[in-house]
Amino acid sequence: MPRERPVIHLHIGAMKTGTTHLQELMTANADELAAAGCLFPVTKGRYSQTLAARDVMNMTADDVTLRRARGEWDRVVQEMLSYDGRAAIFSMEFLSFARRRPAGRIVGSFGDAPVHGILTVRDAATAIPAQWQQAMQSQRTTPWHEFAGQVIANPPDYSAAGARTFRRTQDIPRMLSAWLPHIPPEQFTVVTLPRPGAPRHLLWERFAAAVDLDPAVAKRSAPRNNESIGAASAELIRRINERLSDIAISDYRGTMRHALAIKILSDRVSTEGKAPVNNAFLEFAAAANARARAAIEESGVRVIGDLDDLPVEAPAPSLDDTALDSPSDADVIDAAAYAMPRMRRVVAQRAKQLRRAHQKVSVRKVLADLPEARDAEAVTKRWTSAADPAEAAVTDLTAMCRAAIDLGIRLRAAGVKRAVEA
Known part of the structure; x- marks a missing residue:
């Protein structure tokens, strides 16, 4: 009788939804996860999955990255498929950039193994400024007032950095439409990022539930390698x-x-x-949350957390409608x-x-x-x-x-x- 394949959990979380914290936590506790029957592949260190994602997504920005990433996807896939346990987790937010055809190719890499998808999502009002700050740490040069103005422009101009970045990194309906044709809704979970002020461990507890793990298996704390900046x-x-x-x-x-x-x-x-916002920005964020919630509810996927973590009503107008100034x-x-x-x-x-x-x-x-x-x-x-x-x-x-x-x-x-x- 052929060996039963492990369940493959693909964490395709949107950018700035606590993904690095989860990845660092699982890297620090990789041995404990393995003892619980769940592989988190880090054979080449904490960047194993980053390089694999760059490889399969063709995200090689320079020759150095190209050399390091080449062949990593096939290697990690083989490591996961050959694992003699119940499940394996691949977690990399770059997967959320995929369109429908590349998403199908990624899922198809695992052959007849059951593939489950996990999408972590966040309130757009906090995700967009966080994404701008992240972009600045990736050598970008668009000022905040331009970036935010491009995000909220109606109609959107996808040649502009802000609108293009939002669509690629925060457009939840687009992500669901790319992945759900290849992963059945009953095998797909949306995990909401807890609101600011919630206990730090709550996100891990929600994610652990999505991959059927006891959260207590993570005994070591994650190093703080992706701290926010002002x-x-x-x-x-x-x-x-x-x-x-x-x-x-x-x-x-x-x-x-x-x-x-x-x-x-x-x-x-x-x-x-924090990066300043105005009424128009908050209204856009609330509308983006409403679209995300509608797409999630209509898709029939499982939700862990609370869709109210994505507020759909903007605060009462209290801000200057024109103020989106840079620091x-x-x-x-x-x-x-x-x-x-x-x-x-x-x-x-x-x-x-x-x-x-x-x-x-x-x-x-x-x-x-x-x-x-x-x-x-x-x-x-x-x-x-x-x-x-x-x-x-x-x-x-x-x-x-x-x-x-x-x-x-x-x-x-x-x-x-x-x-x-x-």
Whole structure:
């Protein structure tokens, strides 16, 4: 008798719906999941599934990613199908970008194994600003007021970054129409992201129920590797991005996303304001939630959570109908002043790593060629004496980031793994 195939759970969650937290949690508890009969494939580390998704979705942005991703989808699929257990989970939000035909090809990769789909969804009013901030950490340069205006424009112009991004990353009816022709509704689950202020573990409990796991199996906490940043920090990164257009995305991520955004600027999220919205934006978000809820209800899929997590009524008008301003210069300067001394330490750490690896580098000379950054007060004082303080702040921090990127490239060429920074 042929061996029974494991159930394949495809988590195709929309972007910014807690996917990274779930992935990190399952990576940290991969052995515990396996002991419970559920494979979470991380043979090549936490990026195994990212590379596999890039491979099958043809999302190879540069030659480095292309080489690393090639063949990863077939390898991970084979690992999942050959697993001698009851289930295997593949979790990567890039799958939510798929249109109907690629979705069918992905499902078809698993042959006669039963495939179950899981779509995590979130209130559009919080998902859209979060998506803009995420885009800034991926080398994008569209200001918030333009991005938000493009999202809510009627009729939508899908050649514009905001509308195109929303359709690709947050359009729940589009995602359901792509996947449900290939996965029966009775094998498809929508999990709603709990509203702000809910216990952090609630999302995991909902997801665990979707894959028929006892949530207590996750005994280890997830590392906090995808922390949010505030609006001013996102605007700061956006302005730096305009000056780093010559940097390959594979070289950009390790410094701008992981060091500057996640390790440094995320510490300011509680002190920075959120991206401003207006009545028109909130009405658009409520209408988007209503469309999502209608599509979910009409589809007949299982729902775990509460569709009321997607509010369908905008708050009573209380905001300026025209205000969708980007963060101010003063807020950007504050964020830059916080980042400067910390990014200088990143540069020093990388230079010291190179020296320990017997590479020719003078830590003193590297730092001497960069703007002085003893502390936030000192750099702020220097910038305020400039003709354009915000321009001076962005120029100085860009120089610091470029130096860190250059050192990161040298470390990778020397085969040296960067230490935990900042």
